[in-house]
Amino acid sequence: MSIYYLCFFIAVIHLIATLSYGVRIAGARTGKVAFCLSLFNILVLVSRTSNTLLTPALSKRVESVVVSLLGATDVPAAEAGLRTAVPAAELQHEFHLLIFSASLATAAGAALIPMFQRYVTCVVGSFDKFPSLPRMVKFALSGPGIKALGTSWTVPSKANFSFLRAGHRLPWNIFAMNVIGSALLATGVLSSLYAGVFAPDLRMTTGQLSAVVNFFGTIMLFAFVDPYLSYVTDGAAKGSDDGDVRLRAAVFGMAGSRLLGTVLAHFLMIPGAQLIAWIARIIPT
Numbered sequence: 001m002s003i004y005y006l007c008f009f010i011a012v013i014h015l016i017a018t019l020s021y022g023v024r025i026a027g028a029r030t031g032k033v034a035f036c037l038s039l040f041n042i043l044v045l046v047s048r049t050s051n052t053l054l055t056p057a058l059s060k061r062v063e064s065v066v067v068s069l070l071g072a073t074d075v076p077a078a079e080a081g082l083r084t085a086v087p088a089a090e091l092q093h094e095f096h097l098l099i100f101s102a103s104l105a106t107a108a109g110a111a112l113i114p115m116f117q118r119y120v121t122c123v124v125g126s127f128d129k130f131p132s133l134p135r136m137v138k139f140a141l142s143g144p145g146i147k148a149l150g151t152s153w154t155v156p157s158k159a160n161f162s163f164l165r166a167g168h169r170l171p172w173n174i175f176a177m178n179v180i181g182s183a184l185l186a187t188g189v190l191s192s193l194y195a196g197v198f199a200p201d202l203r204m205t206t207g208q209l210s211a212v213v214n215f216f217g218t219i220m221l222f223a224f225v226d227p228y229l230s231y232v233t234d235g236a237a238k239g240s241d242d243g244d245v246r247l248r249a250a251v252f253g254m255a256g257s258r259l260l261g262t263v264l265a266h267f268l269m270i271p272g273a274q275l276i277a278w279i280a281r282i283i284p285t
Helices: 003-019 021-030 033-074 077-128 133-140 143-151 158-164 172-198 200-208 210-237 243-282
Strands: none
Touching: 003 021, 003 033, 003 077, 003 243, 021 033, 021 077, 021 210, 021 243, 033 077, 033 172, 033 200, 033 210, 077 133, 077 143, 077 172, 077 243, 133 143, 172 200, 172 210, 172 243, 200 210, 200 243, 210 243
């Protein structure tokens, strides 16, 4: 499979994950917080688990490098270096290209959040007429739904960046956790697969360790980040003072910290692969 198809696929995953923050704003403005939370969880579940769908295609690429590594054991060291350095470097470049696609999609998703939340507000309103999720999806993809998408176009306003003003309390600890959790999810599968280059004889073990990395990233986001977003969403839905401002600030802060997480993944991929290879070797048999 072409690396560009994989880049497109991972870009869609991260675009959906970033746009899902806009569902929180739609829930607060429509008053259907619980329903929008269900939609948010569906989108998040899809985005946080779809990376595993990339594993077969990426594993095939790692296998080609591993075969060259194992086949080079009976040739002189200099020749072995020529035979193994190029494919390993190409694989590393491809993995960085995948993470770069995730960063671009996250940045695009952050810019499209205002439009997406308006569109979701319109679609959620149709649920009163069609109390069925499949019928709501059908409406979203129908002519009126597409027309609503066109009329929802807007750009982020200055109010969305009010959290940058002096004196506004920012949840920096939550943002930091979102950075770390997003970085772990962005690089978990890639580092685990690339660890097979450092430990060719244990590549099955290193590949399975991706589930452990994704587990820690998912738990960090579900246990610490998502509850804070729910708390801010409830405050905005109740009409508390500065509730809407706080929610928009939190949403764009989360989108920005998610973008930083994908950037951090570039620096974590190789050290993470080396760490996973080391862990695979010390696991008792």
